[in-house]
Amino acid sequence: MSDEAQLSRIAGLYEAAKYRECSDEVERLLDPTSHRALRQSGIVENARVYWAACLLGAGEADAADAPLRAAIHENPQMKAPDSLVFPQPVVERFLKVRDSLVNEIRAAEQARILQAQREAQRRLQAQARERDRMRELEKLASKETVIQRNSRAIAAIPFGVGQFQNRQPALGYTLLASQALLGGLSVAAIVVQSKLATEADRLRSSGGVVNEARQEDNIRTWGIVKTGSFWAFAALAVGGIVQAELEFVPEFREERPRELPPSLAPKPAATEVTALPYFDHTGGGLSVVGRF
Numbered sequence: 001m002s003d004e005a006q007l008s009r010i011a012g013l014y015e016a017a018k019y020r021e022c023s024d025e026v027e028r029l030l031d032p033t034s035h036r037a038l039r040q041s042g043i044v045e046n047a048r049v050y051w052a053a054c055l056l057g058a059g060e061a062d063a064a065d066a067p068l069r070a071a072i073h074e075n076p077q078m079k080a081p082d083s084l085v086f087p088q089p090v091v092e093r094f095l096k097v098r099d100s101l102v103n104e105i106r107a108a109e110q111a112r113i114l115q116a117q118r119e120a121q122r123r124l125q126a127q128a129r130e131r132d133r134m135r136e137l138e139k140l141a142s143k144e145t146v147i148q149r150n151s152r153a154i155a156a157i158p159f160g161v162g163q164f165q166n167r168q169p170a171l172g173y174t175l176l177a178s179q180a181l182l183g184g185l186s187v188a189a190i191v192v193q194s195k196l197a198t199e200a201d202r203l204r205s206s207g208g209v210v211n212e213a214r215q216e217d218n219i220r221t222w223g224i225v226k227t228g229s230f231w232a233f234a235a236l237a238v239g240g241i242v243q244a245e246l247e248f249v250p251e252f253r254e255e256r257p258r259e260l261p262p263s264l265a266p267k268p269a270a271t272e273v274t275a276l277p278y279f280d281h282t283g284g285g286l287s288v289v290g291r292f
Helices: 003-015 019-029 041-057 061-074 088-100 102-141 161-165 169-205 212-246
Strands: 143-149 251-257 272-280 283-291
Touching (some): 003 019, 019 041, 041 061, 061 088, 088 102, 102 143, 169 212
């Protein structure tokens, strides 16, 4: 039998003034261990009112308070019984019990609201932690680490190449300019020496007079320039290679921004507002908690 049918049967017993039978039947239906126990909260609430009415009709006024107290505890906002269905003594008994439970109801309601506020706060905190976690994940996903691996073979190339690879641009440019200058000077000395020898041979073959002493001085001077610039070039080249090998950096890591795909791009946070009632010695009000 459904809960509605059970309630109709109770109402029939009450209207037939079978108060004792009605009381016993409601007691059995409200027993949670019974296989016929009522389950729907609204019907359970009405059954308790009928139980109190049957007890009043059976002359057990004091016992009538218990089902009314249980109904009010279950639903602190419960309205008074319908005066068209129940006689005035039932309505007055309900109001009397409810008045006696005002402080208890307020305390229970305040505890319930406080619990709801705590749960709402915990929920907001959990959402905030999740948002922070997602921001960190988005931050990590929006960056990529690029690894540049260096080569010792490249470090063995002169002209500051090894220094540029080790990210020492100032030293690299210094070695590049110095070695280029010395190398160019050595080549220029060779060219000048060759030109002086060619010019002297041309004069001799044409019967001209060559100042041999001056020719030798010029050849010797440019030979010294050639030799000095070459060895200076060689010393800088070897020194640069040694320095690049000694301070060799196997790899460089750097972070670069990476565009997120549209499906992973951060979305604007939704506005959340939670309204919770509260009661105090001045009355009551509405507490609003939100995230914007």
